[in-house]
Amino acid sequence: MQILIIGTGYVGLVTGACFAEMGHSVTCLDIDAGKIERLQNGEIPIYEPGLEEIVKRNVKQKRLLFTTDYKKGVSKAKVCFIAVPTPSRDDGSCDLSYVLSAARSVAEVMTEPKIVVNKSTVPVGTAAAVRGAISEVLVRRNLTTSFDVVSNPEFLKEGAAVQDCLKPDRIVIGSDSPKTTEVLKEIYSAFTLSHDKILCMDVLSAEMTKYAANAMLATRISFMNEIAQICKQVGANVNEVRKGIGSDSRIGYSFLYPGVGYGGSCFPKDIRALISKAKEVGVEPSILEAVDAVNLRQKKLLGKQMIGYFSKKGGLNGKTVAVWGLSFKPDTDDMREAPSIELIEQLLKEGAKVRLFDPVAMPNAKKMLPDNDRITWCSDEVDAATGADAIALMTEWKQFRLVDLEPIKEQMQGQAFFDGRNQYKPAEMKGKGFDYISVGVPDALQQK
């Protein structure tokens, strides 16, 4: 099928490439001319495992094209997917301006019936707003061309986006038209041989499903972070407690890892958007507000622990901290709302110097951090640790588990290791001469 994907970011580019891989003819469109030029020149503007290979293969086979031209993109396509940003406004509500602008751009050039599919994460009621925006333009253009608007939220995870897209847990299609639903099912038929993975529902429920899913996952993270803080105070080890509760089949192990708080381009903004929507419709979002508040507190936790540790050593002023990992999670270069930013800001405020390393996210991190002569960008984790008083592990990249820590310790000035992801064993770290501090483990147990 001829498909247009509007917005060539983490979702749009991955979805477009995967649709092409499944045999569809796909045009990926973006208003960022620089991004499209890079893609046309064979350069992949984001880091996502497996993406480059699949893009290159499908470009070569002429199933995947890139353009900035709405007229060209819309004219060929039967179905237009919108995958543009939906950031938070200052009050936490969802900013729909990119989505509505994309919808109007389609309406400005369409001359035949189209199916417009919303893949961006949007509050309940957005499909109706998109329908209204398209109708307005068509009326002005004196056209009565028919169109339909579908909600098809995306559930891929950055870092595993290609696999998630090719082998989805489920595909949610929200449409009030059986005919349109069939077209969407046809598009996705190659992705899922078992049709029970396709969940067809009304538009409003589909829109709500995406927010409810992200809210549930974020709730588990904040819940576990709060449990971790209680564990530390009462002398329990959260790593044991996690296994103890995860083994209950009603609970399960996933999303129960305590850490430095959730970040990224989805959870923080989606929780806030759902809070805003709940208030708008007269529901008090008590749980959601607590999830957000716990997360903000958790993002400051490692910084607070460092201030406490160094208070007995003359304070953080003038000390050097190596930060291992900057992206909000491994296998991505996405720095949006990354907990590392919060920590680095805290450390700079305390007068510390920071030596930063991330395997792929440094170019994006450089855009987000201020120019400061107390920031040093390092070539690897060993370089970052050289001369440091402490290491802070912020992102659980695999390579940080494979390092030989003893020689690293020799090159450091101090011996503190703040493990924001509970990647190491306290006893081993003690044996290697570190003062090891992780999340949710009391001091007495850290050193055992």
Ligand code: NAD
């Ligand atoms: P992104 O910022 O990586 O990419 C969005 C792209 O849209 C950018 O390249 C931008 O230039 C382009 N764009 C903006 N306005 C446009 C317009 N009017 N016409 C054409 N292109 C336009 O965003 P993303 O991370 O891919 O997220 C897109 C949507 O998908 C958001 O609503 C997000 O919440 C949702 N989502 C994201 C993820 C994820 O892991 N990133 C997962 C599921 C859902």
